[in-house]
Amino acid sequence: MQSFASLTISDLWIERAERDLCKGLSFSVQSGDVVRILGENGAGKSSLLKVIVGALSPEEGRIAYSGEDVTLDRSILQQDALYIGHSVGVKQRLSVAENIRWYCPDVCTNVLHEALKSLELIDYMDTPVKKLSAGQTRRVALARLWLSQKTLWLLDEPFASLDVKGVELLEERIQQHALAGGMVILTSHQNLLSLASRDVMLLP
Amino acid sequence: MNWAWFHKLGSPKWFYSWSKAWALPVFCFGCLCLVIGLVWGLAFAPADYQQGNSFRIIYIHVPVAMLAQSCYLAMGIAGVVFLVWQMKMSPIFIKAMAPVGAIMALIALVSGAIWGKPTWGTWWVWDARLTSVLVLFLLYMGIIALQNTIDDVLLANKAAAVLSVVGLINLPIIKYSVVLLETLHQGPTFTLTKKPEMPAEMWLPLLFSVIGLYCFVAGLVLWRMQSEILLREHRSSWVKQEVTENGL
Amino acid sequence: MTYSSFLKAEFLVLWRRKQDVFNALLFFIIVVVLFPIGVNSSPEFLAPAAAGIIWCATVLAVLMALESTFKEDHRDGSLEQLVVSGLSLPLLIVLKIIAQWLVVMLPLLITMPLLAEMLYLPSSGFWALIGTLLVGSPSLFFIGVIGGALTVSIKQGAMLVMLLILPFYLPVIIFSTLAVKAAQAGLPYSGFLAMLLAMSLLSLVISPFMTAIAVKASVNA
DSSP states (O other): OOSSOEEEEEEEEEEETTEEEEEEEEEEEETTOEEEEEOOTTSSHHHHHHHHHTSSOOSEEEEEETTEEOSSOOHHHHHHEEEEOSSOOOOTTSBHHHHHHHHOTTOOHHHHHHHHHHTTOGGGTTSBGGGSOHHHHHHHHHHHHHHOOOSEEEEESTTTTOOHHHHHHHHHHHHHHHHTTOEEEEEOSSOOTTTOSEEEEOOO | OOOHHHHHHTOHHHHHHHHHHHHHHHHHHHHHHHHHHHHIIIIISOOBTTTBGGGGGHHHHHHHHHHHHHHHHHHHHHHHHHHHHOOTHHHHHHHHHHHHHHHHHHHHHHHHHHHHHHHHSSSOOOOHHHHHHHHHHHHHHHHHHHHHHOOOHHHHHHHHHHHHHHHHHHHHHHHHHHHHSOOOSOOOSOOSSSOOSSOHHHHHHHHHHHHHHHHHHHHHHHHHHHHHHHHHTTTSHHHHHHHHHHOO | OOHHHHHHHHHHHHHHTHHHHHHHHHHHHHHHHHHHHHTOOSHHHHHHHHHHHHHHHHHHHHHHHHHTTTHHHHHHTHHHHHHTSSSOHHHHHHHHHHHHHHHHHHHHHHTHHHHHHHTTOOHHHHHHHHHHHHHHHHHHHHHHHHHHHHTTTOTTOHHHHHHHHHHHHHHHHHHHHHHHHHHHTTOOOHHHHHHHHHHHHHHHHHHHHHHHHHHHHHHTO
């Protein structure tokens, strides 16, 4: 993990389905920050995360990562970023373990078992994901937070369909990551006063 | 060289006001040329010594077939421009052009069939140029179908551009491959390097109708682009101002 | 994610979807069988038409298989993960197509001796047919995958993919049938194979970039 990293977004303007989103938005994130994106439904929270990670192109604006301009080529940022979107990107036909090996191929078996144990997925290791519930599927995606070494986490509603215990686990993990010098940007309706160090408000 | 015009082309507002001034004159000039060419060709030009009067359909068939190909070429270039420079006007151009090109290809096919009946004794021959115009027509229809099926504007823009570019690369290959499948068609009517073999009173009206049809289509496409611009930019202030001041 | 873990997962998914692959093969065989039954079952008709029939059936089967290339990945969000993985998207697409080609084309090639016999294809044409399939079919996959990527977000995409992509397949079909005809007449056919190879290479160069553009636009639709 990089010891010090930063993300700066300036004068953003996203256009989705004939609506202007995040017009003129600027903010920056430093190592150790947990930033929560707030806004009404349709204010562009998910779009903002997609733009940062490079799945969507903004109409205008500049994005810099650790001092380098990544507006046009996001690959430096992408190598450091872990993005979990609205559909979490877990392959339905693969088992839990296979899914994790797909995303984090270098993880050793012991670490994998530890993580799955704490996420209560160890019994389902070889079960195809399509047989799991929505909450369990999300846990499979969230297992990446324990197993990959990325600095910048971009989480779109990470608490959706998690139970109380899952929420606690995730909050704890996010705090750990921030303390270790990582950056987290998340959208959530959950009250995260204890967790988020800063809020960014999106005006409709 | 001054490249400012190229950047201006990317702005819908500038293009709208520019095309508003040009569409009507171009269209009227095209109509005039077309009428001169057609009347001259259909009524006054001498009959062909081999084909008699049936050759006169050349004055419709050749311009239309040329347009069918030129429209696709233009769309392909617009597609490249969009994929490389993200120019906003390109997808609007493609969208305006596709139905016009499809109709041109269709008229070329129908007029070719009508011409084929007296000359070859059959409505349809699987000859290289007929087949490639048929394929061209299908490509146009594919682009139109894709644009109508996809609701998301951004995706529809990209999709049409990608398909136009792939078509542009593929058309020469398709053409070359069907040429291999034997040809019955007569050689090209116009070539740039050689003097045409027909007498002047036969090819002059053809030239008129070709130029006329190009201008006719250019005017038509400009108008179609204008309405597409208004539709896409309806939220912007200049469109509101334009509509309230000048009407539609 | 790495290139090798991606390829491994691709093969695993294809293995779990073996019924779909088998369906494509069955579809191919049924289309081939339609011709002797529907048109004419005499050797005089079938022997010269065999290559054309097999190629038309191949083209349809390949397109049916390609239509769903990205569908599942799009639904569960793993397509989005590919876009943001930091790996080269065109290269990932090439790997995906290689996996698909192996899984779809190999079974098809294995049935070829049987089908060639059933269509009375003389042995002089058989190896030419195998050659055209080996050299020409990659271009089918590379061109077809563009259509698959463009229609990912559309529910009933199969018909549209056929409509968009089939015209581009014409040269491949023409060169292939000409090659087999030449072989049957005892003429050299390596020129046609070279043309097919050129088309496959051209599509290998262009298609991954076009497909990447289409995939990027599709994940946000």
